[in-house]
Amino acid sequence: MAKDVKTVANLARLIAQEEGAVKELRRKREQIAAELDALASVIAQLKGETGRKEGARTATARKKTVRKKIRRRVSQKRGAKSLQQAVTEILSKSGKPMRAGEVAGQLSEVGYKTRSKNPKNMISAVLGQSPQFTRVRTGVYTIEKP
Secondary structure, three states: OHHHOOOHHHHHHHHHHHHHHHHHHHHHHHHHHHHHHHHHHHHHHHHOOOOOOOOOOOHHHHHHHHHHHHHHHOOOOOOOOOHHHHHHHHHHHHOOOEEHHHHHHOOHHHOOOOOOOOHHHHHHHHHHHOOOEEEEEOOEEEEOOO
């Protein structure tokens, strides 16, 4: 029964023992990790690899991916209206302040084509960033009169 008594000194001794065990486990883990790294480099040498990680792409492959992304971004034909030009035309014709959603609904009427799933977000960005448009109230914009 006397051994079950938990005193501060006993608890401190137990904590010190546990900390020592954790320290020893961490040392063993570092040793094993170093051995694994050495084995990985030996395997790479045997395979004749150049030190690239498995699944890593070459510089040429990365350039090709970037070119594909750039091609995808160009959705309008050369000489077609930009989004800003289309929004300007819609707001000029309406003559009244409009929300981005209302402008998005009229994009096809002015001949602007997009593959965006949510053109309202693009229009909101154009309306908010261009000095050509004036914010009337939250989310409502009009074209600035020259």
